[in-house]
Amino acid sequence: MFESIIAEGCLYGIMALGVFITFRVLDFPDLTVDGSFPLGAAIMAAFLVKGYSLWLALVLAFVGGTMAGMLTAVLHNELKIPNLLAGILTMILLYSVNLRILGTSNVSLLNVDTILSRVFGFLKPIGFSREMSYMLFFILAIFIIKFIMDVFFRTDLGLTLGALGNNQQMIISQGVNPKLLKVIGVGFSNGLVAISGALTAQYQNFADVGLGQGIIIAGLASVMIGEFLFRSNRIGWLTLNVILGSIIFHGVMYGARLAIFEIPFLESSDLKAVQVLLVIICLAGVLAREHQRKKGKEKPR
Amino acid sequence: MISLKNIAIVFNKGTPDENLALNNINLSIKEGDFITIIGSNGAGKSTLFNIISGSYFPTSGTVSINNIDVTRHAEYKRAKYIGRIFQNPLMGTAGNMSLEDNMMISYKKGFKWPILSLNQKMRQFFQDELKQLDMGLENRLRDNVGLFSGGQRQALTLLMMVLSQPALILLDEHTAALDPKNAALVLELTSHFVKKYNLTTMMITHNMNHAIEYGNRLFMMDKGEVIFDVQGEEKKALTQARLIEKFHEIRHSEFDNDKVLLSQD
Numbered sequence: 001m002f003e004s005i006i007a008e009g010c011l012y013g014i015m016a017l018g019v020f021i022t023f024r025v026l027d028f029p030d031l032t033v034d035g036s037f038p039l040g041a042a043i044m045a046a047f048l049v050k051g052y053s054l055w056l057a058l059v060l061a062f063v064g065g066t067m068a069g070m071l072t073a074v075l076h077n078e079l080k081i082p083n084l085l086a087g088i089l090t091m092i093l094l095y096s097v098n099l100r101i102l103g104t105s106n107v108s109l110l111n112v113d114t115i116l117s118r119v120f121g122f123l124k125p126i127g128f129s130r131e132m133s134y135m136l137f138f139i140l141a142i143f144i145i146k147f148i149m150d151v152f153f154r155t156d157l158g159l160t161l162g163a164l165g166n167n168q169q170m171i172i173s174q175g176v177n178p179k180l181l182k183v184i185g186v187g188f189s190n191g192l193v194a195i196s197g198a199l200t201a202q203y204q205n206f207a208d209v210g211l212g213q214g215i216i217i218a219g220l221a222s223v224m225i226g227e228f229l230f231r232s233n234r235i236g237w238l239t240l241n242v243i244l245g246s247i248i249f250h251g252v253m254y255g256a257r258l259a260i261f262e263i264p265f266l267e268s269s270d271l272k273a274v275q276v277l278l279v280i281i282c283l284a285g286v287l288a289r290e291h292q293r294k295k296g297k298e299k300p301r
Numbered sequence: 302m303i304s305l306k307n308i309a310i311v312f313n314k315g316t317p318d319e320n321l322a323l324n325n326i327n328l329s330i331k332e333g334d335f336i337t338i339i340g341s342n343g344a345g346k347s348t349l350f351n352i353i354s355g356s357y358f359p360t361s362g363t364v365s366i367n368n369i370d371v372t373r374h375a376e377y378k379r380a381k382y383i384g385r386i387f388q389n390p391l392m393g394t395a396g397n398m399s400l401e402d403n404m405m406i407s408y409k410k411g412f413k414w415p416i417l418s419l420n421q422k423m424r425q426f427f428q429d430e431l432k433q434l435d436m437g438l439e440n441r442l443r444d445n446v447g448l449f450s451g452g453q454r455q456a457l458t459l460l461m462m463v464l465s466q467p468a469l470i471l472l473d474e475h476t477a478a479l480d481p482k483n484a485a486l487v488l489e490l491t492s493h494f495v496k497k498y499n500l501t502t503m504m505i506t507h508n509m510n511h512a513i514e515y516g517n518r519l520f521m522m523d524k525g526e527v528i529f530d531v532q533g534e535e536k537k538a539l540t541q542a543r544l545i546e547k548f549h550e551i552r553h554s555e556f557d558n559d560k561v562l563l564s565q566d
Contacts, residue, residue, distance in 0.1 A: 156413035159402050166395035173393070174465075175381040175410035233399055233445050 003131035005254050009247030010138035011203055012218055014145055015196035016226075016246045017239060019219030021189040024238075025153070027165035030186055031087035032072045033193050033219060035094030036065040037212035040194025042101040045207030048112050058115070058198055065194020068094055070187040077179040098209050107207045114202040134203065141199065145192065146239045153235040161185050162235075193219075217275045218253075222246035224282035228289075252278060302501065303330040303469055308352060308362035322348045324525040326362070330469070334532075335495055335502045337512040339544075340522030346505045349522070350471045353503075355379040366468070381410045384467035386458055386475040393458030396447030400438060400457070401427060403446050407461040434460060434490065452483025456490055463494045470495075472504040488515075513539050523552060 015037060022030035040061040047057035068090055075086040099105065116134060123133040152158045164171050164181050171178050201207040226245025230237045256274045260266040308326040313319050323345045330336065340346050351357040353364060355376035363372045371379055386393055394403050404427045405419045424442060431439040434456050438449070446454060455475060462470060472491065476484035492515060495502050506512050512519055519536055521529035521544070528551045531539065 151417070152415060154419065155415040155417050156405065156409075157415040159398070159406050159419075160413040162398055162402070163395040163406050166397050167392065169387075169392050170395055170406075172377045173380050173385055173462075174407055175377055176412060177375070177377045180412075233397065 001254070003129075003135045005251045006247055007131065007135040007138045007203075009250040010135075010142040010243065011199055012196060012215075012250065013142050013222065013243045013246035014199070015193045015215060016219045016222035016242050017142075017145060017149060018189040018192035018196070019216065020223045020226075020239070020242045021149075021192070022186055023220065023223060025162055025165050026182065026185045026189075028073075028076075028083050028182060028186060029087070030069070030072060030189065031084060031216055032069055032090045032094075032186070032190050033087075033216045034212045034214065035091035035098070036068040036190040036193045037197035037200075037215045038098050038207070038209055039068055039094050039101075040065050040197030041201035041207040041211050042098040042107075042197075042209070043194070044198035044201050045107045045109055046101050046103070048109060048114060048202075049107060054113070054115050054118070058195065061194045061198035062191045065197070066187040066191035068194070069190025070183050072190075073179075073183040073186040077182060095209060102207060102209065105209050109202060109205045109207065114205075115199070116202045138199070142243055145195075146243060149239055150236045157184070158235075214272055214275070217272075217279055218246075218249060221275065221279045221282060222249045224279065224286065225249055228282075228285065249278070302332045302367055303353065304328065304365050305353070306363045306365075308359045308364070310348060310352065310357060311360045314360070322525050323352065323359070326352075326525075326527060328527065328530075330501065330503070332468075332501055333499055334518055335500075335516035336504070336518045336520060337516040338503060338505045338520045338522060339507070339509060339512045340520075343524075344522040345525040346522050347473055348525075350385065350473055350503070350505070353469075354383050354385050354471060382468040384462035384465065384470040386455070386462060386470070386472050388474045388477050390451040390455040390458065390478055393461070394446045394454055397445060399443050400431075400446055400449075401442040403457070404430075404461055404464075407465055410465050410467075430460060430464060431457075433493075450483070452479050452487060455479060455483075455487050459487065459490055459494065463498060463500070466498065467500075469501045469503070472502065474505050474507060477507065509541050509544060513541070513544070521548065523548070528552070 015033065019030075019033060022028045043061040043064045044057050047060060048054070071093075072083075072086045072090040075081045075089060076083045079086075081089070116137065119137045120128075120130055120133045123136070124130075128136070153162060160171060160174070160176055161181055161184070164178055164185070168178050171181065197212065200211065222245040223242055224245070225248050226238075226241030226243075229241045229244055232238065253271070253275065256271060257268070260268055260270060305326050305328040308323055309321065310323045311319060311321050326349065338346050338349070348357065352359050355371070355374060355378070358373060363370055365371060366379070366382055395406070398406075401419060401424060405423065406413070408418070408423070427442060428439040434453075436453050436456060438453060438457065441449075446457065449457065455478075459475070475491070476487050479487060488511065491502075491504070494500065502516070504516065513536075517536060518530070518532035519539065520527050529547055
């Protein structure tokens, strides 16, 4: 149970890190995520079934997600479409694209060599269970990505992306094109989301066009739960918050699933409602904290 | 160095709200000029800055910098030569980021590459520069800029802008939102930096004394036009009374209250 909570927390945590970049760093609420997540899964599955190299497929999933994010940013930049709508347009476009890539609505990966089956094959002889191996792999994966992000957001480009979400006029005054930054930032974010989708397909042993439905809620909830943890302006702490937030979120969801089995009038289809409820509670919590801070009870960040 | 030819801009053209915000502006600004600009609200001072910086494009006329026509160049492209400080002290810095991050972003203008430039050497450099402000900020490199006071943020914005060595700086009432003590401090720093780096400067102010005291050239604006342009010895000899007299002379109009035009404190 703990293994699967942590494994899923880290797996979807990669997606949450992507959501963190758009919603928090860039202040660009991006709903492309619901399309780029299954896009990553679809690209991965399609290439795995055809027998391509595992790592090439993963890279292509990242590239696909990045391009989807870039499309959203370009729609927003050039056609002045509000960012929420631009994301929705790309998301719906991707539904058709994903069906094309998969060929059918559902592709099974049960008898295919995947990254996870290789990891398990590698760790099994030294006595690790399947759950344990997956958990270790996902922890490793998310911390590699966290490390790359932590370094990236300390570079000149990364700092500038951070300032964009804070004060766009400042960025323009520094001679940087904010449109280009949005393309880079939203692209990178969706690249991460697609990687998360690609790994999810292997974890669940299938890719499905409906895989990403409402996934943005999980990402947002993780980011927001994380914000209740460590107080810092350092990127390393912020990304750690997101990862821990994602693990907590999946722990809570695991509990909710158990509760649904126990409580007679609830059904498994109510899970989405539980997720939304959780986000609403988090938002209320954020508001309450802001209120407290304004009253001066808490030191501002 | 900067020249504006026949600049006009019309807002809401073809509607009942049509407004000729700038009309027939012809200016030539030489390197090293320190120009102060006065005029009532709606005279077109900020619009003039918006035209020079590229926030707005003029309806007609051309803007050129060093003989290059930049009339249609995007604001971010022009920003490589032009530094601008707004009245709002929050506009120049990113409040959710640390002081050192803010300084790193503004250290060099233009596109930023994914390279790690912020190191101990840079921190040392930032600390040395921050000491000039004499606000103790050199010991707060890792604090969020959002924790600083308005005066500190505006002084920091000024320093950050100066470090990037722009060819022209535009100061849009940059001390108006500060308390008198901080306003004097920021203005003093401005004067210090302008001299130290021989910066070409345009400064909008509502304070007639400041307009007279600082700079080597003065523009008076009214209803979208530069109605009075004075420099050199004549500028040095200006007094408040002379300025007000000049305004009436040019406009043949009497104001009940000159404070509508200019504050005299």
